[in-house]
Amino acid sequence: MxxxxxxxxxxxxxxxxxxxxxxxxxxxxxxxxxxxxxxxxxxxxxxxxxxxxxxxxxxxxxxxxxxxxxxxxxxxxxxxxxxxxxxxxxxxxxxxxxxxxxxxxxxxxxxxxxxxxxxxxxxxxxxxxxxxxxxxxxxxxxxxxxxxxxxxxxxxxxxxxxxxxxxxxxxxxxxxxxxxxxxxxxxDWSHHRLIDSPPKQVKWQWKGQIKDLSPKIRKLDDGKIAVEFFTCRTSAPIAIFRHVEQYPSSSYQSKAIDQPVAIPIRTKSIKN
Structure with missing residues (x-):
């Protein structure tokens, strides 16, 4: 690979x-x-x-x-x-x-x-x-x-x-x-911004551990391809998404997986 x-x-x-x-x-x-x-x-x-x-x-x-x-x-x-x-x-x-x-x-x-x-x-x-x-x-x-x-x-x-x-x-x-x-x-897609690192404007609550958000392509030994990249949805519901496209060895028809992997941490307001 x-x-x-x-x-x-x-x-x-x-x-x-x-x-x-x-x-x-x-x-x-x-x-x-x-x-x-x-x-x-x-x-x-x-x-x-x-x-x-x-x-x-x-x-x-x-x-x-x-x-x-x-x-x-x-x-x-x-x-x-x-x-x-x-x-x-x-x-x-x-x-x-x-x-x-x-x-x-x-x-x-x-x-x-x-x-x-x-x-x-x-x-x-x-x-x-x-x-x-x-x-x-x-x-x-x-x-x-x-x-x-x-x-x-x-x-x-x-x-x-x-x-x-x-x-x-x-x-x-x-x-x-x-x-x-x-x-x-x-x-929907037009509300997603491509990213390679978490936006710093907010703190994020992560689902699992993801260390590398850079766009990447994995080429498997059997000729299959996996494409991975991340986006931040900038309108509600705001979240960081992981996108994976899995391609067979014979075509450009993919199986797509789009999953939210992080959401903003809501800060509690302090009441007087």
Whole structure:
């Protein structure tokens, strides 16, 4: 077994890059979808030159053909192509013949509580009319549309060079893809701040003994990979979380474990 530590600054910049690209247009948050041509001006990060030597950036890929969308009830097909997040992150790529397609749910009466889902769909089923057929099955947030041919896990569409850093990227990518389709009230991951040491503003009550909070990747002898990193949730319930992603030897589909390992110690107020 080998262990590789990743500088916190590196994964923070990876996350910043991902969140800068995975942005829904304001019109989609209000319940109207756009064509891809209207939403091509997603913000780009200023620089990825300081990723700690972890990555040599590859060339950006050309935009894929846009999927046109049309409004149809509270569920919509998002105009955002999530695969743009892979442009400058070598080591991961979409498998040939597959695309990511996101559906979003927005209730005009409760625009801040919307949700969404991303599917991996074979290109043969990505025609607009085919994708829109699934909208008839999406009647509420608990029953999202599922397009024809969609894979059970959108990360099943990912392949890569299986380098240690590529698994850390995959762990962050999965979370950001799941999060960006959600409205503010349904977001969780965006309230987590990546850390490599306990925040000093408060005292912590720990569950068990954890000595090293640095991001790390364990490569096992059988080819399996375990990624570990820590976050501090900065809104209630405030806690330090340990995140572990376990990858099999053959894919980037992980088994994720997210557990709180420390909570703030509440100080008793002194009454006069």
């Amino acid at each position: 080998s262990i590789q530590k990743i500088p916190l600054a590196s994964i923070q910049k990876i996350r910043t890059y991902l969140t800068s690209l995975l942005v829904l247009p304001e019109s989609e948050n209000c319940g109207r979808s756009l064509s891809f041509n209207e939403s091509d001006d997603l913000p780009e990060p200023e620089s990825l030159d300081e990723l700690g030597g972890l990555f040599d950036l590859g060339p950006a890929e050309e935009d894929e053909e846009a999927i046109a969308t049309s409004p149809s009830g509270p569920w919509l097909i998002s105009a955002v192509n999530p695969a743009t997040a892979l442009r400058k992150l070598p080591g991961l790529r979409l498998k040939l013949g597959l695309r990511w397609v996101s559906y979003i749910y927005r209730d005009p009466n409760e625009p801040n509580s919307g949700t969404g889902i991303t599917w991996a769909v074979p290109e043969d089923y990505c025609a607009t009319a085919t994708l829109e057929e699934a909208l008839a099955d999406g009647c509420d947030p608990e029953h999202p549309p599922r397009p024809q041919g969609a894979l059970d896990n959108f990360m099943a569409a990912i392949e890569g060079d299986r380098s240690a850093p590529s698994f850390m990227v995959a762990a962050l990518l999965r979370r950001e893809i799941q999060e960006f389709v959600c409205a503010e009230a349904n977001r």
